[in-house]
Amino acid sequence: MGVNLSDIVESREITLESLIDKAIAVDAFNWIYQFLSIIRQKDGESLKDSRGRVTSHFSGLFYRTIKFMEAGIKPVYVFDGERHEFKKSVTEKRRDVREEAKKEWKAALERKDLEEARKYAQRSTTITSAIVEDSKKLLQAMGIPCVQAVSEGEAQCAYMCKQDLTWCTASQDFDSLLFGTPRLVRNLSISGRKKRGNEYVTVNPEIIELSQVLENLGISHSQLVILGMLVGTDYNPVGVKGIGPKKALELVREKKALEEVFSSLDWECEAAPEDVYSLFMNPDVVEEKPEFTEFDEDEVKKILCDEHDFSEERIDSAIKKLKEKPSQKSLSSWFK
Numbered sequence: 281m282g283v284n285l286s287d288i289v290e291s292r293e294i295t296l297e298s299l300i301d302k303a304i305a306v307d308a309f310n311w312i313y314q315f316l317s318i319i320r321q322k323d324g325e326s327l328k329d330s331r332g333r334v335t336s337h338f339s340g341l342f343y344r345t346i347k348f349m350e351a352g353i354k355p356v357y358v359f360d361g362e363r364h365e366f367k368k369s370v371t372e373k374r375r376d377v378r379e380e381a382k383k384e385w386k387a388a389l390e391r392k393d394l395e396e397a398r399k400y401a402q403r404s405t406t407i408t409s410a411i412v413e414d415s416k417k418l419l420q421a422m423g424i425p426c427v428q429a430v431s432e433g434e435a436q437c438a439y440m441c442k443q444d445l446t447w448c449t450a451s452q453d454f455d456s457l458l459f460g461t462p463r464l465v466r467n468l469s470i471s472g473r474k475k476r477g478n479e480y481v482t483v484n485p486e487i488i489e490l491s492q493v494l495e496n497l498g499i500s501h502s503q504l505v506i507l508g509m510l511v512g513t514d515y516n517p518v519g520v521k522g523i524g525p526k527k528a529l530e531l532v533r534e535k536k537a538l539e540e541v542f543s544s545l546d547w548e549c550e551a552a553p554e555d556v557y558s559l560f561m562n563p564d565v566v567e568e569k570p571e572f573t574e575f576d577e578d579e580v581k582k583i584l585c586d587e588h589d590f591s592e593e594r595i596d597s598a599i600k601k602l603k604e605k606p607s608q609k610s611l612s613s614w615f616k
Contacts, residue, residue, distance in 0.1 A: 282434075282453035282454060282455040282513060282514055283453075283454050283455055283458060283508040283511055283512065283513045283514075284454065284511065284512075284525070285454045285457070285507075285508065285511070285525055286454075287524070287525045287526060288497065288525045288526060288529055289454065289457070289488055289493055290488070290492075290493070290496060291466065291486040291487060291488045292486060292487060293484045293485070293486050294465070294484070294485050294486065294487050295484070295485070296348075296351045296353065296485065297351065299351070299352075299353045299447075299465075299485075300351065300352040300353065301352055301353075301354070302353060302354065302446075302447040302448070303354040303355075303356055303445070303446040303447055303570065304348075304353060304354065304355050304356065304446060304447060304448055304449075304450050304465065304468070305356050305358055305427075305436075305437035305438075305440050305441055305445075305446040305448070305449045305450065305461075306355045306356060306357045306358060306437070306449075306450045306451075306468075307358060307433050307434050307437055307449065307450065307451035307453070307456070308357040308358055308359045308360075308415065308426070308433060309359065309360045309407060309433055310433075310451050310452055310453060310469075311340070311341075311344070311357075311450075311469045312337050312340070312341070312407055312411065312412075312415055313405060313407060314340070314452070314469055314470065315336055315337050315339070315340025315341065315344075315469075316334070316336050316337055316340075316405045316406075316407065316411070317402040317405045318340075318402070318470075319336040319337075319339050319340055320336065320398060320401060320402065322394050322398065323389060323394055323397050323398065323401075324385055324388075324389075324394075324397045324398040324399075324400065324401025324402065325401065326401075327339060329587075329588040329589040330589050333410075333588065334411065335588050335589075335590070337411050337414065337415055338414065338415075338418060338583075338584060338588060338590070339590075340469075341415055341418060341419065342418065342422075342580075342584065342595075342598070343598065344469060345419065345422060345424060346598050346599075346601075346602055349422075349602055350601065350602055350605055354572065355424060355450070356424070356425050356427060356440070356445075356446055356570040357415075357416075357419055357424060357425070357426050357427070358426075358427045358429055358433045358434075358436045358437050358440075359412060359416070359426060359427070359428050359429060359433055360429055360431070360432065360433040361428060361429045361430045361431045361432075361433075362430070362431055363431070364431055364432070364515065364559065366515040366516070366550075366551045366555075366556065366559070367514050367515060370514045370517050373517075377403065378403065378404045378405070378406055379404075381400045381401075381403035381404040382400075382404045384396075384400040384403075385397055385400035385401045385404055388400055417583060418580070418583050418584070420573075421575075421576045421579040421580045421583060422575055422576075422580055423572055423573045423574050423575040423576070424572070425570035425571055425572060425573075427440070427566070427568055427570060428566070429565070429566065430564040430565060430566055431563065431564050432455075432459070432563060434449065434451060434453065434455045434456040434459055434461075435456075435459045435560075435563035435564070435565060436563075436565050436566065437449040437450075437451070437456055437459075437461060438456045438459035438460050438461035438563075439459075439460075439563070439565040440570070441461045441462050441463065442460055442461070442462060445569055445570060446570070447463065448461070448462070448463035448464065448465050448487070449461040449463065449464050449465070450464075450465045450466075450468045450469070451464065451466065452466055452467070452469075452470075454488075454508075455508075455513065455514070457488065457490055457493065457504065458504060458505050458508045458513070458560045459560055459563060460490065460501060461490060462489065462490050462491070463487060463488070463489050463490070464487070464488040464489075464490070465485055465486070465487050465488075466485070466486050466487075466488070467483050467484065467485045467486055468485050470483055497529060498533060499529070499532055499533060502538075502557075502561065503532040503533075503536060504532075505557060505560045505561060506528075506532050506538055506541055506557065507525070507528045507529060507531075507532050508560070509553065509556055509557065510523045510527075510528035510531065510532075510541070510545075511523065511524065511525055511528050513556070513560075515549075515551065515556045515559055516547075516549040516551065516556050518548050518549065520545050520546065520547065520548075521546065521548070523545075538553060538554065538557055577599060580595070580599070581595055581596075
């Protein structure tokens with residue numbers, strides 16, 4: 281889940297209209313995981329085609345991307361590369377959690393408790409290499425660029441934003457702020473009217489601007505990275521025991537530099553603080569300018585309808601609405 285800075289970082293709500301004509305770097309794994317978790321049947325089973333292949337990610341990506349295109353927003357999907365060795369313990373822990381969730385899911389189904397079954401099914405979500413390749417294939421058919429990161433997708437997103445190749449990063453996690461993204465937009469993949477318990481609430485997109493965060497907190501970007509390390513990141517999950525965001529903020533304001541902050545703290549991590557710090561300040565990235573291409577309607581329908589049993593009527597309807605948008609006389613004009 282990355283670093284949690286929600287207690288000290290302020291955001292403000294925005295509308296989709298405020299993002300018109302802007303290219304947005306999307307943390308693809310973050311969104312695909314959400315789609316796979318949420319888009320399920322009542323018993324928790326993923327949506328599947330007639331051959332038993334998972335299609336939940338197709339549904340989420342297609343309709344969410346179409347919604348953005350209708351709004352004039354240009355998403356650029358960035359995919360994670362190789363996991364850094366410092367993340368090994370996090371990866372193993374998440375795998376163990378998924379395996380345990382699968383067992384609980386099966387047990388809930390056996391006792392016909394569908395509510396519990398769905399809950400555990402969501403926790404068992406995993407992204408396979410096949411799902412990644414399927415996602416890229418569909419997005420590319422829609423004319424949407426897919427950028428393959430060397431390592432961390434959010435690091436690549438932040439880099440592209442800093443280079444003005446995109447306007448912001450879209451993710452639910454705060455990690456891209458540590459990587460230096462100028463703007464982070466949250467809730468884009470879950471915006472709209474949602475059921476929470478027995479009530480319905482409206483979830484709106486929200487933006488966090490790094491410069492404003494640093495000004496409000498009275499610290500530099502490098503100090504924000506140190507603060508994140510104290511709280512705990514995927515590279516050092518434990519952080520420093522007993523230190524939350526507010527205490528961490530006090531420490532970096534007082535001692536400022538990395539060496540001073542960690543000189544008297546109990547750092548329970550195999551990697552040295554300097555090495556974790558360097559991963560955020562100098563991440564591996566690729567030099568790649570995202571390129572939008574033509575929307576290939578035939579290929580999109582071949583992937584979704586012919587290969588994975590989606591309703592051709594529904595796919596046609598979604599594409600038709602996109603074509604009929606007043607601001608878009610043709611699909612090709614969207615990509616200029």
